[in-house]
Amino acid sequence: MSLSLTNIQQTMFDAEVKAAYQSVGNKLRPTVYTKTNIAAEFIQFRKVGEMTAELVTYQDNVNYQDPGYDKVVATMNPYAAAGLTATLQELTTNVDDRRELAMLSAYAMGRRIDQNIIDVMANATLPTENVIPANFQATGGNTNFTFAKVKEIVRIWDDTAVDPQNRFLAISARQQSDLFSMKEFTDSRFTARGPNAITTGSLDGSDNMSFNLIVIPTMLEGGLPKDDNNIRSCFAWHRRSVGLGFASDIETNMQPKLELISYLVVTHMLMGAQVIDPRGVIEILCDETPS
Secondary structure (H helix, E strand, O other): OOOOHHHHOOOOOOOOOOOOOOOOOOOOHHHOEEEOOOOOOEEEEEEEOOOOOOOOOOOOOOOOOOOOEEEEEEEOEEEEEEEEEEHHHHOOOOOOHHHHHHHHHHHHHHHHHHHHHHHHHHHOOOOHHHEEOOOOOOOOOOOOOOHHHHHHHHHHHHHOOOOOOOEEEEEOHHHHHHHOOOHHHHOOOOOOOOOOHHHHOOOOOOEEOOEEEEEOOOOOOOOOOEOOOOEEEEEEEEHHHEEEEEEEEEEEEEEEEHHHOEEEEEEEEEEEEEEOOHHHEEEEEEEOOOO
């Protein structure tokens, strides 16, 4: 045996690789109106207006009404997450590096979809009454998430006849912490449907006050926007008020790069999102300044 053999011996790796804590994404995709296989650079979402029933007289002509079909346009944007895995280096480990890269890139795609949905709501021009200020019904300045703000969301939607089905509310962990102190969100008498915060340790996926709660974690892509004054923007929306289109859905490819003796792992998609009806979107401003 060569005396120098120990210098080149294989180093053993644990097969169970620990990925950094991160959101797997795709939490918001099921909550919006989605169209796939769009063979175009843009996608148009249509919003039909309203009609009223009018008093008429017998044998008289009726007035024709045109509810209108307003359109909003979403641009298809390409996204990709790529990584290289060395073919020869893989032989020195018992880790499936290509599989790990594919998983991480898919997570990145899922988070990007969520971020696009958040961004179009944050950038939309909402009716004034659809923005709940940080100091809503507060006597001592701004507040985080209060039950008064929860009730205001319901009031706005009920007043504008937003369908009580398919209502969603996205909050951060700080807002969830405040909701934990409200019996309306933890007491089983109020939360008979779906997961319970006490048994699961989270409000994510629970059904309260006619909407489904989604907890958005900290994400590299940005997450729920927060300004320099610690004011977080949370959003409530109805499924049909936000549109999401895919010209190419999430797809992962692995290609050999012979000149690099590596494999290129690429996950990509072509998609766009847009707010269809601003009346179905509500921005809730919450103060996350530590008390």
